[in-house]
Amino acid sequence: MIKISNLTKVYRTGAISVTALKGINLEVAKGSMVAIMGPSGSGKSTMMNILGCLDRATSGSYIIDGVDVSTLQEKELAKIRNHKIGFVFQTFNLLPRLTALKNVELPMIYAGIPSKERRERALKALDKVGLADRIHHRPNELSGGQRQRVAIARALVNNPAIILADEPTGNLDTRSGEEIMDIFQQLNQEEGVTIIIVTHEREIADHTRRIVHFRDGVIIKDEEVLTPISARTTLAALPPAGEV
Amino acid sequence: MDILESIKVALEGIWVNKLRSALTMLGIIIGVAAVIAVVTIGQGGRAAILSSLESMGTNLFVVYPSSRNATTPITRQDLITLEDVEAIKNIVPTVKAVAPTSYLSIMTQVGRQKEKTTIICTGQDYKSIRNLELVEGRYFTSEENNSRRRVAVINEELAKTYFSGESALGKQVYLMNTPFIVIGVVKNDPSNALGFGGDPPKEATIPFHTGETLFRNLRIQIEGQTYSKEEVQETIDQIVKLLHKRHRNEGKYRGYSLDQEVATANKILGIIALIIGSIAGISLLVGGIGVMNIMLVSVTERTREIGIRMALGARRRDILVQFLIEAVVICLVGGTIGTILGTGGALAVALIAKWPPLITPGTIFIAFFFSASIGIFFGIYPANKAAKLDPIEALRYE
Ligand SMILES: Nc1ncnc2c1ncn2[C@@H]1O[C@H](COP(=O)(O)OP(=O)(O)O)[C@@H](O)[C@H]1O
Numbered sequence A: 001m002i003k004i005s006n007l008t009k010v011y012r013t014g015a016i017s018v019t020a021l022k023g024i025n026l027e028v029a030k031g032s033m034v035a036i037m038g039p040s041g042s043g044k045s046t047m048m049n050i051l052g053c054l055d056r057a058t059s060g061s062y063i064i065d066g067v068d069v070s071t072l073q074e075k076e077l078a079k080i081r082n083h084k085i086g087f088v089f090q091t092f093n094l095l096p097r098l099t100a101l102k103n104v105e106l107p108m109i110y111a112g113i114p115s116k117e118r119r120e121r122a123l124k125a126l127d128k129v130g131l132a133d134r135i136h137h138r139p140n141e142l143s144g145g146q147r148q149r150v151a152i153a154r155a156l157v158n159n160p161a162i163i164l165a166d167e168p169t170g171n172l173d174t175r176s177g178e179e180i181m182d183i184f185q186q187l188n189q190e191e192g193v194t195i196i197i198v199t200h201e202r203e204i205a206d207h208t209r210r211i212v213h214f215r216d217g218v219i220i221k222d223e224e225v226l227t228p229i230s231a232r233t234t235l236a237a238l239p240p241a242g243e244v
Numbered sequence B: 001m002d003i004l005e006s007i008k009v010a011l012e013g014i015w016v017n018k019l020r021s022a023l024t025m026l027g028i029i030i031g032v033a034a035v036i037a038v039v040t041i042g043q044g045g046r047a048a049i050l051s052s053l054e055s056m057g058t059n060l061f062v063v064y065p066s067s068r069n070a071t072t073p074i075t076r077q078d079l080i081t082l083e084d085v086e087a088i089k090n091i092v093p094t095v096k097a098v099a100p101t102s103y104l105s106i107m108t109q110v111g112r113q114k115e116k117t118t119i120i121c122t123g124q125d126y127k128s129i130r131n132l133e134l135v136e137g138r139y140f141t142s143e144e145n146n147s148r149r150r151v152a153v154i155n156e157e158l159a160k161t162y163f164s165g166e167s168a169l170g171k172q173v174y175l176m177n178t179p180f181i182v183i184g185v186v187k188n189d190p191s192n193a194l195g196f197g198g199d200p201p202k203e204a205t206i207p208f209h210t211g212e213t214l215f216r217n218l219r220i221q222i223e224g225q226t227y228s229k230e231e232v233q234e235t236i237d238q239i240v241k242l243l244h245k246r247h248r249n250e251g252k253y254r255g256y257s258l259d260q261e262v263a264t265a266n267k268i269l270g271i272i273a274l275i276i277g278s279i280a281g282i283s284l285l286v287g288g289i290g291v292m293n294i295m296l297v298s299v300t301e302r303t304r305e306i307g308i309r310m311a312l313g314a315r316r317r318d319i320l321v322q323f324l325i326e327a328v329v330i331c332l333v334g335g336t337i338g339t340i341l342g343t344g345g346a347l348a349v350a351l352i353a354k355w356p357p358l359i360t361p362g363t364i365f366i367a368f369f370f371s372a373s374i375g376i377f378f379g380i381y382p383a384n385k386a387a388k389l390d391p392i393e394a395l396r397y398e
């Protein structure tokens, strides 16, 4: 479903130019769950932004469901971001003045969904991430883990085929991180959502079946994980929240 | 995303930034209030002035000695005489009525009370020429004029001052220590409403010949009326020509008609209204620039929000519309408040100045139209700036 060939990205800031991606080739099958690892500055975020249609590649091709993204206009890119992709950021990127519910409704507003249905679907999505009792809270009234769960609810509310998560557990404690991974695993296994997660933690990456290693803008290793960690099991072994 | 949703999103944006939105509105409120007040007061004042001028009858004319077009000053030989007035009455066929008239300002007295009063010495036709309405009693007759009777017709204002509430008829008013009997009370002359509010002047009218015995060397001006408005200018010309012939002089008399006055007043008032209106308009412009200013700040401050919205699927158009609607709503709400304040202010002024309150739906429509236009005009640049942001750069903005 995702096919990247010879992708490069060059950032030009004044006289200096940085080549963040140097010819990436990658295929991600529908319904798979993939981790991307690599040291800081190796081009992971750059890659994710291009996959999320937030940024354009300098050269090479990116084909999603048979459509070459480089040929698309801004309007169509917005539509892909809205319908096909759910983005989860390291820093959550919730709108601070809106409640959890309103934040989750946002993508549906741009999808033109009527307000009654929007509310229903947002409630369902928040329930799915275990926040049914926090719908009227604003981001600053929620913990980091809860904020990230709101962000995930927002990412999945338009039923995207792909969820892209750039270091989603980077700002979270172990338990919250595990909870996030649990949600991703459930989404992947039960609903067949394709999930791509950037992380620099091996333990997180080990929740997936495949780890792609980046360094200096190239893929250096494509690794298969034979026995992925189940977040469910790990969580059951951890002491309950509040006692850590 | 449809327009209704855009409006909702914009309203939310305004609501979460209440204080800033209110301050932005202030500029628009002041601007619109100023424009509405000025335009409305202007229209009311203009209508008041014109209607009072016209109520006097547009076939009115006045001829008086003036050295403006002469090479030498006015001398005794140039002054208009009663014989001149008689001659005009007999010779100029378009003259319907004419009265020799003199205005003086003196102190009058009733009991111990003294009041500064305008004394009008004139003929019995003055009443019809000036279109005066009697409140009580009667006007003096030509017999009373010829026999120099000491009778006076006072206006309502003077009657109110001296005889508050009581009938003035038969009462005595002293002019230059001479008692005059009040035989009539007339309504205040509407032409005096030209003054900006305040009390109308106190007036007492006495027969011209009686006035001659009291005051020396009355300077006559001719007040008259033609049969129709169209004859006024021609009549003035004839009278001036006749006076020059009788006095064997040149360029010593001038005349003006009320019709002319109305036209001139209308033109001047129009220009004044335009100037003041433009000044008020500038304040609206400043308010609009304020909106643009705040919107630009707002766009910068909310760069990240814009990035997030774009990442979630907002098209550039959605962002543009959101910010544009915010600007328009701020301007419309400000415009509404401004319209209410401006209208209130104008009504207050109309009440004090005793003008007709002229609030036309047109004025309000224009205020609304202007507010919305200002919102769009000054909102489009910031909104466009917001829409042009690159999603990834907007997201990275700290
Ligand atoms: N907007 C940008 N302008 C210039 N250089 C950038 C920009 N974003 C990233 N880079 C550079 O590109 C390289 C890859 O960055 P990034 O993709 O963020 O790495 P990672 O997410 O793997 O840490 C880095 O050297 C970084 O400095």
Ligand SMILES: [Mg+2]
Pocket (backbone or CB within 6 Å): A044, A045, A046
């Ligand atoms: Mg990164």
